[in-house]
Each structure stands twice: as C-alpha cells, then as structure tokens.
Amino acid sequence: MAGLLYLPRLFVYHSENINNIDLSSTFKVMEYRLYRFIMNPAMMIVWLSGLFLLYNNGLELWLLIKFLLVILMTFFHIFMKNCINEFESDNNKYSSKFFRIINEIPTVLMIFIVILVVIKPWS
Numbered sequence: 001m002a003g004l005l006y007l008p009r010l011f012v013y014h015s016e017n018i019n020n021i022d023l024s025s026t027f028k029v030m031e032y033r034l035y036r037f038i039m040n041p042a043m044m045i046v047w048l049s050g051l052f053l054l055y056n057n058g059l060e061l062w063l064l065i066k067f068l069l070v071i072l073m074t075f076f077h078i079f080m081k082n083c084i085n086e087f088e089s090d091n092n093k094y095s096s097k098f099f100r101i102i103n104e105i106p107t108v109l110m111i112f113i114v115i116l117v118v119i120k121p122w123s
Contacts, residue, residue: 001110003039004073007031007080008103014087015096024090031084043077046070061122066113073109076102 014027050070057063086092 001106003034003042004077004106007034008099011083011099012096015092015094015099018092028088031087035081035084039077043074062116062120066116069109069113073106076105
C-alpha cells in the first residue's frame with residue numbers, strides 16, 4: 001500500500017520538474033526502484049495470501065467483493081507501471097493535477113477493503 005500511495009506523489013513531483021534533467025533522472029531511478037523492489041513483491045504477497053485466504057474460508061460474498069477491489073487495485077498498479085514507462089521515455093502525457101487526483105484511488109480502495117475484512121458483512 002505504501003508504494004501505491006507514494007508512487008503517484010513521485011509522479012506529481014516528476015511531472016512538475018520534467019524539464020530539470022538531473023531531477024528527472026533522479027525521479028526515474030526512485031520510481032523504478034520503488035516499483036520493482038517494493039511494489040511488485042508486495043503485490044505477489046497480497047495475491048498469494050489472498051488465494052490462501054480463499055482456500056481457507058471458501059467462497060463468501062465479502063471475500064469475493066474484496067477480491068474485486070484487489071483486482072481494481074492491481075489494475076491501478078499496472079497503470080502505474082505504464083506511467084513509469086512514459087516518464088522513462090520522456091513521454092508523460094499527464095499533468096501533476098491528474099496524479100494528485102489519482103493518488104486518492106488506492107486510499108479509497110484500501111478503506112473499503114479494510115471495512116470488508118473487519119466487518120465481514122454477508123458472512
């Protein structure tokens with residue numbers, strides 16, 4: 001989660017400093033390392049633990065809704081990779097305002113996921 005919350009913030013700063021070559025290259029390294037070494041392994045752990053939870057609990061409605069939200073978060077994760085690729089090729093097409101707005105997506109998804117896990121409605 002920390003990576004999904006922090007990476008769009010890096011994109012905000014990167015898009016605001018796109019013409020500063022030194023700063024832009026620093027952001028490229030930070031974004032790549034965050035995604036490759038923290039976010040990707042964390043996503044794999046999330047999916048493995050989620051499948052283990054499904055195996056142990058069986059098909060429950062709250063769990064299926066949680067999986068749907070995790071799938072949406074995975075799409076967001078993939079979109080972040082596409083943004084990294086665009087920054088890497090100096091071809092970013094999004095504004096800093098766009099990144100400020102989408103920075104809220106993982107927060108909202110996380111809130112709903114935690115509520116589903118804690119309350120476990122429909123179980």
